[in-house]
Amino acid sequence: MTGLAKDPLLKMEKINKWFESIQAVNDVDFEVYPGETVLLVGDNGAGKSTLIKMLSGYHQPTSGEIYFEGQKVIITSVECARKLGIETVYQERAIVGSSSVAKNVFLGREPTRAFGPIKIVDSKLMKEKSFSAVNEGLGLNISSMDQEARFCSGGEQQGIAIARALLFKYKLVILDEPTNALSVSGVRQVQEFIKELGKKGIASIIITHSLSCIYPICDRIVALSRGSKILDKAKSEISLQELENTLLD
């Protein structure tokens, strides 16, 4: 599942990011291989979110290059990131509470069918596909895709956010604090989701403070501190205890 023998899917080379006089990211090299699950850790202010936002189109690096599938890329917007095959699942999960589950899954990418010269939303297809992604693909049990998303539990909402990644065939999914404020069963569900992404050959970057939740399911760990990379090891090369100790220093 790590595919280290192949070329990296994503290569961030000598990335620097300055916000006026503050350096948020300092000369970072970061790679992700196809199908790999990378755990990205570090304290608050370490630069993890900033690094990731350069992949989702929110920021541009002050200097450095990004390569995706071997090609140099400049990611200027969410649409741009999507076209490349990168999807970000945010901490806040980007859920519209008063919209239905189906509408949330397909937000921004609603499927359409032609009605003469006009395109209308194919709501039936939306419901079918979201049902199968959320219930069959992710093992949730949401009975109606018309249910408003605000009535879903935290784990279910995370599932909706991740279902987007499953449905739209991304190559790289970034999850920012996916287990935040979830119950034990919610955390378990998220772990299963991430494993599911790996099974489908989708690479993922997981940012989290909950090392014990994600360490068991990752392939490699990268740690940042004050904008610089301080660790980049395969899971087999470092135990959870050792990882925690490194971060405590």
Place this chain on the structure above:
Amino acid sequence: MDNSKRVTLFFVDNLIWVILVGIYTLFVVLNPGFQNLNFFYRLVYFSIPLGFIVLAEAICLLAGVFDLSVGQLTGLVAMTSGVLIVKTSLFQGVPDFLLVLIPLIMGLGLGAFNGFLVGKLKLNPFLATLGTYLVFYGAKLQATGASTVFGFPDVYLIFGAEAIPTILMFFLVFGVLYFLLTKTRFGYHVYSVGSNPEASEMLGVRKSKIYFLVYLISGTLCGFAALAYTGFVGAASPTVASDTVFMAFAGAILAGVSINGGRGSIVNVIGGILLISTIEGGLTMLDVSVYYRQVLFGALVIVAIIINQAREKLKDRILLPR
């Protein structure tokens, strides 16, 4: 969901119609003149000019913004179109039936101005449209000399003067709006931006684009209102639609459109429009004084807000799974 819940949910979602029937029945009891079916038909016809303005406000509310300038925009369009058509030779050679496009295009243009301020410059919608309220008001009086314009061609006045073309025009426009809001990606995005603009933005829906388009539509609907008011009265008056913004809000809120954005049915807005007309018509027939009517309308808006809050809480209780 069991059947009793389904029935309750249906009533909760369509409460405006229940209230409309109730109030109408009340007036029928109080005043036999209401029983006449022809009276109802005329009630529908009379409510159309304001109806366009209520729709304009409703679509803004759905997207999570406001348009305080709706009334003044309508007035400015009506007056300026009037001056250009009747008092200048600008449209001399143009066939009469094409003249109806003038207020519509003007409404679109002024709506685009609102859309530019909120969408592109990202100004606060309340403040921006408060500003344009004042600008349009001043422009209306300054540019047109503030005197009523008479002498429009008959074809121009027909939308407003005659019941059937007016009602047809309204329902045609409403039909297009309904289609846009419920069947197209744009409509889905209006609701999602209205409900959670940040989440929508994160998923690639540009809220600035949605705001711009919504104000465009709002302005165009005000253009239709200008046409209807002019036809109704047979002239373009500087006071037309002046205080309608309050009724526009009232009509939309009464119909269950949420002030916070992202929730509400455009079909129910028709109910809100008819309710306002019914109350207005009923109070007129009962010879209630104008000032007392103002008090009653104000009280009505407050009651509407209370009812809607209770309605939404009840709906939440019904929809909560398990």
